[in-house]
Amino acid sequence: MDTSEVFxxxxxxVGMVHLPALPGAPRYDREGGRDRLHAAARRDAERLxxxxxxxxxxxxxxxxxxxxxxxxxxxVAELTTLARTVKEASGLPVGVxxxxxDGGAAVGAAAAAGADFVRVNVHVGARVTDQGIVEGKAxxxxxxxxxxxxxVRLLADVDVKxxxxxxxxxxxxxxxxxxxxxxxxxxxxVSGARTGRATPLDTVEDAVERRDALELDTPVFVGSGVTADxxxxxxxxxxxxxVxxxxxxxxGTTNPVSVGRVEELVAAADRVR
Numbered sequence: 481m482d483t484s485e486v487f488x489x490x491x492x493x494v495g496m497v498h499l500p501a502l503p504g505a506p507r508y509d510r511e512g513g514r515d516r517l518h519a520a521a522r523r524d525a526e527r528l529x530x531x532x533x534x535x536x537x538x539x540x541x542x543x544x545x546x547x548x549x550x551x552x553x554x555x556v557a558e559l560t561t562l563a564r565t566v567k568e569a570s571g572l573p574v575g576v577x578x579x580x581x582d583g584g585a586a587v588g589a590a591a592a593a594g595a596d597f598v599r600v601n602v603h604v605g606a607r608v609t610d611q612g613i614v615e616g617k618a619x620x621x622x623x624x625x626x627x628x629x630x631x632v633r634l635l636a637d638v639d640v641k642x643x644x645x646x647x648x649x650x651x652x653x654x655x656x657x658x659x660x661x662x663x664x665x666x667x668x669x670v671s672g673a674r675t676g677r678a679t680p681l682d683t684v685e686d687a688v689e690r691r692d693a694l695e696l697d698t699p700v701f702v703g704s705g706v707t708a709d710x711x712x713x714x715x716x717x718x719x720x721x722x723v724x725x726x727x728x729x730x731x732g733t734t735n736p737v738s739v740g741r742v743e744e745l746v747a748a749a750d751r752v753r
Contacts (some may be wrong), residue, residue, distance in 0.1 A: 482541045486666075487534050489536070491715045491749070493711070493721055493749050494536065494720065494722045494723065495528035495722065496536075496539070496541075496727070498524075498539065499538060499540050503540065504555065505540075505543040507667040518565050520573075521569070522566070526569050527739045528571055528727070531743045533572070533746060535575065537574070537597075538559070540558075540579050541734070545610070548581060549580065549581045549617065555578070560588075561584070564594065575635070576589050577599040578596050583600040584620055586599070586600065587625050587628070591629075596633065597633040599722075603617075603659050605658070607644065609644075610727065611632050618663035629694060635665065635668065636663060636669065639655070639669065639671070660691075667701055667719070667720075669700075671703035672704045678704070685717050686719065699720060702722065706721045708726065708744045709748075711745055715749055726741065728741070
């Protein structure tokens with residue numbers, strides 16, 4: 481995958497829109513309603529664009545506890561409309577991640593909203609998570625993308641955060657190879673153990689080294705813990721970064737996006753791009 485073609489930049493910075501709880505989730509704010517959801521999504525999308533990110537990803541972060549792999553239809557509908565709001569507000573390439581692991585819903589919502597890419601946390605293999613054992617459904621997600629003619633790229637996590645391997649091994653070359661070659665992922669994401677937790681540089685280096693050894697044309701993204709202090713070192717190795725917590729006011733994951741924090745991180749990224 482050519483990142484410049486999809487994201488409009490080589491080694492792109494992708495900013496996160498962490499949505500509040502959607503209707504039906506335990507923490508949904510009935511008083512604020514859907515107008516509040518769209519206002520929050522629009523605000524963060526506009527601030528990310530103003531700060532200079534190359535793309536935006538939207539996910540139902542506030543919906544905990546998450547459905548393991550099949551979210552209700554109303555969630556897909558809400559995410560579709562919100563992704564469209566983010567697309568219109570930012571004017572940037574937009575991605576969709578449906579937590580915890582509904583790749584089919586992400587592909588469908590992205591296609592309907594005119595979005596450009598999706599992220600799937602467990603695309604191949606299986607992981608132990610707080611939702612139980614989550615299994616990859618690459619066979620379904622890849623076929624759905626073809627069936628509905630969805631022109632969206634697919635980013636798949638390797639050793640995804642908030643999970644542990646079902647087998648005794650952790651990160652291996654085969655996990656990356658299977659995502660890209662057998663799962664038909666267009667890019668892979670490596671991350672730290674939890675949301676906002678730093679992704680070790682040696683983990684990124686290992687992933688890129690293994691990708692190159694396998695002669696794969698698969699971009700490697702860093703998916704957690706990226707800050708203005710670390711983005712330079714990470715982008716000297718990785719092909720892109722996905723940033724959420726570090727771009728929020730006070731560094732709080734659920735806080736509004738801070739334009740100043742976005743500008744600081746993008747400036748640090750630009751120094752090595």
